[in-house]
C-alpha cells in the first residue's frame with residue numbers, strides 16, 4: 001500500500017491513502033480519507049498487509065510470489081455493533097483475527113454477527129477453518 005492507493009470499506013465507499021505515520025507501538029499506520037470527509041487510521045504491515053491489531057498476525061497472508069495462502073485468510077465484516085462492542089471504530093478502525101475479536105467480545109462468533117450482505121462473508125477455501133466455521137454457525 002502506498003500514498004494515493006484506494007481501499008474499500010465495508011459499506012462499499014472507496015477511500016484514498018493520504019499518508020503514513022508510526023504509532024506509539026512502532027507500527028506503521030495509514031491515514032485514509034473517505035468521500036464523506038472523514039479520516040480513519042489503519043494499521044499497515046507492509047506490502048498490502050493487514051495485521052491483527054492485537055496479536056500482529058497477518059489476516060490476509062500471501063506467499064513469496066504474492067499469491068494468497070489458502071486456508072489462512074481471516075477477511076470478514078462483522079456488523080457495526082459487534083465491531084464497536086469490541087472497542088473498534090466502525091466501519092474499520094483496524095483489523096482483528098478471529099481469535100482476538102472473540103477474546104475482546106468474551107464469546108465465540110456466530111453467523112448472526114457477520115454482515116449478511118457483504119461478499120467477503122461467504123465461506124471459501126482461502127479462509128481459515130475457524131472463520132469458515134463461524135460464517136456457517
Ligand SMILES: [Zn+2]
Nearest residue numbers: 052055097100
Ligand atoms: Zn489476533
